[in-house]
Amino acid sequence: FPQRLASLATTAREETWQSRQQLQAQQQEIARLQEELSRARQDGERWASALQRAQREALEREATRGAEQARQQELIRDMKQRLLELLREKDALWQKTEGIDTPVPSPVPRDPGLCARCHKDFRLLSRRYNCSRLCQGKVCHTCSMDMGKHGRCCLICYQQRHPQAT
Numbered sequence: 593f594p595q596r597l598a599s600l601a602t603t604a605r606e607e608t609w610q611s612r613q614q615l616q617a618q619q620q621e622i623a624r625l626q627e628e629l630s631r632a633r634q635d636g637e638r639w640a641s642a643l644q645r646a647q648r649e650a651l652e653r654e655a656t657r658g659a660e661q662a663r664q665q666e667l668i669r670d671m672k673q674r675l676l677e678l679l680r681e682k683d684a685l686w687q688k689t690e691g692i693d694t695p696v697p698s699p700v701p702r703d704p705g706l707c708a709r710c711h712k713d714f715r716l717l718s719r720r721y722n723c724s725r726l727c728q729g730k731v732c733h734t735c736s737m738d739m740g741k742h743g744r745c746c747l748i749c750y751q752q753r754h755p756q757a758t
Contacts, residue, residue: 709735709746723749 705714708729714720720730721744729746736744745753 707732707735709748 706712707714707720708723708727708731710732712718712732712734714730714732718732720732721736723729723731723736723744723746727746727749731744731746736746737750739745739750
């Protein structure tokens, strides 16, 4: 019986030693898990802080964008109002100038080698035409209108003869 007791005691000591080893391993695992949990909480706090900061910045950008949009709408409204004023002013000026005659053609320049209107040199490729109407000046192709069998005339004489063309 004493051998049996000794054997049981030895077995109990071994089981106790194994239990202590398992307990120490479990305590180390618990310590490691607590450390990971602590790091995870710190990361979570950092992410929550970053999220709050990002949300705050987004709200500030939205407020700035709204203020800028309001300023742009006000600017557009002012520009439309100014455009209407300018159109009214243009109409008033047009009504004042409606009765004024078109300008009388200027006298022919002394240099017969220049166009009477744009003062371009007559050369081999730029032909001169005699105005067949009022001014009798020499004009280039650009500054003249074709009058069919009546020849060509300068733009000013053409506009005086045909006021609806202007």
